Amino acid sequence: MTSVVLGSASPARLRVLRDAGLDPSVLVSDVDEDALIAELGDAAPHVVVTRLAQAKADAVVAAILSDDVPAGADCVILTCDSMLLLDGELSGKPHTPDVAIAQWRRMRGTVGHLMTGHCVTRLRDGAVVAAAADHQSTAVRFSDVSDELIERYVATGEPLKVAGAFTLDGLGGWLLDGIDGDPSSVIGISLPLTRRLLRRVDVDVADLWRA
Numbered sequence: 001m002t003s004v005v006l007g008s009a010s011p012a013r014l015r016v017l018r019d020a021g022l023d024p025s026v027l028v029s030d031v032d033e034d035a036l037i038a039e040l041g042d043a044a045p046h047v048v049v050t051r052l053a054q055a056k057a058d059a060v061v062a063a064i065l066s067d068d069v070p071a072g073a074d075c076v077i078l079t080c081d082s083m084l085l086l087d088g089e090l091s092g093k094p095h096t097p098d099v100a101i102a103q104w105r106r107m108r109g110t111v112g113h114l115m116t117g118h119c120v121t122r123l124r125d126g127a128v129v130a131a132a133a134d135h136q137s138t139a140v141r142f143s144d145v146s147d148e149l150i151e152r153y154v155a156t157g158e159p160l161k162v163a164g165a166f167t168l169d170g171l172g173g174w175l176l177d178g179i180d181g182d183p184s185s186v187i188g189i190s191l192p193l194t195r196r197l198l199r200r201v202d203v204d205v206a207d208l209w210r211a
């Protein structure tokens with residue numbers, strides 16, 4: 001039986017996978033994302049998010065192989081990285097209310113693209129036997145909301161810790177006019193893309209579904 005490791009601290013990614021029938025163990029990577037983004041310079045946005053996902057995979061693989069973290073003889077490691085592309089600029093989590101408010105004042109009434117890099121790495125008997133990576137981009141139409149609603153949304157704290165300062169499946173849903181693409185990718189991990197990447201490492205997703 002192939003076990004699943006989610007290499008992410010994201011509660012949303014874990015919820016998406018659990019709701020979709022998987023019971024992953026969680027191993028958080030310790031990648032310095034800002035340093036890698038700086039190193040990647042003016043790389044294309046999809047390259048940035050995919051390289052970040054791959055870097056997280058490398059960190060989790062190293063932790064499993066060096067610390068003998070029990071991950072099972074045959075396991076797949078799922079890692080992702082999400083950022084919002086708006087007017088050619090990638091942004092991650094705002095972290096502070098001022099940044100979140102400024103982000104919303106820029107994006108209200110416009111369309112952004114939530115980009116999520118994905119990496120699936122297969123480990124068997126302590127060695128990487130296959131890996132596959134790609135990205136998913138989902139268009140997000142932001143409502144033209146008032147300064148007051150932006151400030152009240154930011155005051156909840158929710159937008160501070162998510163890419164692009166919004167959620168599709170939380171309070172942020174009240175401020176979106178819609179998306180074109182895959183909802184799970186916006187929340188944090190694309191189920192259809194992960195299914196295709198699992199196929200590329202010779203794993204059928206239905207074999208991972210809890211009984």
Ligand SMILES: Nc1nc2c(ncn2[C@@H]2O[C@H](COP(=O)(O)OP(=O)(O)OP(=O)(O)O)[C@@H](O)[C@H]2O)c(=O)[nH]1
Nearest residue numbers: 008009010012081082162163167168169186187188
């Ligand atoms: N619930 C929810 N979370 C979102 C949404 N959009 C982005 N996020 C979260 O924003 C975070 C993006 O930051 P990342 O750097 O990709 O991931 P992280 O949370 O730092 O966790 P790591 O994978 O350990 O780096 C992730 O936790 C995503 O799940 C959304 O629409 N809904």
